[in-house]
Amino acid sequence: MIMISGGLALTGVMDLAQPEHSVRRNYPLVGRLRWLFESVRPAIRQYLVEGDQEQTPFSRSQRSLVYARAKNEISDRPFGTLVDVYRNGYEFIAHSTRPGAVADPASFRILIGGADCARPYPASIFNISAMSFGALSANAIRALNKGAKLGGFAHDTGEGSISRYHREQGGDLIWEIGSGYFGCRTDEGGFDPVRFAEQAADPQVKMIELKISQGAKPGMGGILPAAKITAEISETRGIPRGRDCISPARHSAFSTPIELMQFIGKLRKLSGGKPVGFKLCIGQPWEFMGIVKAMLETNILPDYIVVDGGEGGTGAAPFEFTDHLGMPMREGLLFVHNTLVGAGLRGKIKVGAAGKIISAFDIATAMALGADWTNAGRGFMFAIGCIQSLACHTNRCPVGVATQDAVRQRALDVGDKGDRVYHYHRNTLLGLSEMIAAAGLDHPAQLSPHHLVRRVSLTEIRLFSQLHIFLEEGELLAGASERDFYSAAWRLARPDSFELAV
Template structure:
């Protein structure tokens, strides 16, 4: 408890009693006609293809029983996602799996057919992920089975490529138009995007595009750079992407300062495995949290580090039937449900001890960090929080905003002019 970095939540002398730990958040702004009531703790994006069919089925059955959502990952909606009917958030990556033409471009008709399915509750555009931001991917031909080809709408036995970037849009303004079009095609369901924060001016450019067009996402999922994967170069896993705390603070502060926070909900992911992890993340500004590794542990993942080899000993991350068949869906789905249920039960007990009724009441004043052997600070003193409309008034004292906010452009992801000129000067 005396080591720098140790954190805790303070308790109250007037504790409350919480009977129901099924904490929920309403997602869907004024542009959305089918809002979704989500749990504050859900299954983060993990694709069929990365995980086995039995693993996907177990996650979805657990989600159905526990009333939380299951993010499909960019591998689209497989037959295993549909068996038990658990709520889905359909992730659309740069490969547009499940909604693509043969050349890999976006297909509106295929998107509408899947998006209007009752099981699909929200649409999430994947701009980047914490484990390998700015990196595409390839599923080798040998791994493209008939079931994977069916889900992704690609040919069997051919390499499947996910480009590093999207082809449906190339500027912040075009991204906002794409969001609006997906919302229309889905019948008014919540549409948002997931990103790992990188260059701040690119993030600011998107927020400026939201204000200029009046078109905006219903939600944003901030994926911390500490996110994990079994399919990324080691340098990308360890050295690319802003960690969750700083990324979430930047996203939350920008939306508050730009007068957009009430319209846009924020989800967060990045090694969130406990009730306290959820509490500290929501105290920093998130409306809900997602988790991947915690739910993988509930499936029986032992971190054997064989995800890439198709030799996962627990049957979680493999397409080898001789391995995956040993993952018992009835047993593991119950464990998935129990992990979610007991994590939120633990969160409820912490909130009650702190004198609160719902995690939405958490603020930065509730979480304390030891910053040295003889000093502690609450989050509200440790971090800078912008006031509503502060960026619109042009008086922010935050260094990152001072450096990049004014020159970020809604029509381009390019760096501010002075940075571009400096880079050219160095090249000369």
């Protein structure tokens, strides 16, 4: 007791003397409770205070849905909806008086690959978004890829390249290449075509994805300090140990829209004709339109485009980037779809969408707005045990998902969690098949803006086809577009530069 009292007294004296924290200086010992309460606040809020529909960033209802489907449990709910169906923004799908038969979710696939693609890929309409080894643990990567293998869907590597853990289970991979060119990088940080061709030849790699920007932090590069470059990271990314690794904000392999298209054509050739596309979060609209003009000028088309939303994702980012940079997924998706339609290219390029996709309704909404398929990151993280502790950037993930701590990631059982990934995917697509059958449809590709409805006031609802602008085929090329936003941005776009046309 004397030692405890002495320790408390010494701590109190230190609090009185220290200059950094006014609270502790005025209230020694007691003032320390502030930091205690702040440290436990997220957990207390999530488990005791937060409402079922309160999205921070995902609601308890959303998380519970994923957990139930991942565990292959019944996700049905009794006693009616908990959602206020009369609030502004409430959305639903209009059902048919002649429902169709429930289709086999295994048939929910699309063929990705254009005219210049020799090895098209029959992709599921629901796949795992880009999440790198390093951001996620080895066991998390193993579990995700096992689920992808069991369910026959794709697992995006993230820009951290293909690790040994991606290869263990044999699931289909989408190899994402960012501005750091990890896995196909020269010692100076540029693109290495020989190393790229070697990696791309792996039969497990089904598609190549060039990352222009991501929703979590669009327009931002990064630095991996030398101290954090382990032997595994060095092996996976193809980078030396002992010096900082820089991922620049922009690519060095191209600097104009035309050069981007030429680079995509080069990647397709080097990969042996596999589908090659790019991912971006839409920012300045004339830049994407300049890319589309470059497609028309060079006659080189990407096989697909993935639209990432400014809602952010698994990657940690500065506050301003998370909340105030990048176009949200729905608006970005609609813009990309409309621009391709207006340029007469939509039928030649597939479009994917990523941005807070959790449920079958989320998939249906994205596809009704123009997506051919969807990707989910955080949904699959929930499936392998993420509890939304918001500690992804601290290396102290309590469930072993987003950490490189060997002790913490031991808690993640690859066999069990891989099965959960498979069940979550299968049960979500089963929910989608039941939903579209109620709307009288056979395949999600038949969804259109006419099937989605949104409440816009207490007394009014509108179809998405009434809420949004949808361009006609070739409208931008005809020069007769009267859509002020699209026509003005199209005039500003340049195929030879990302700068504005003068």
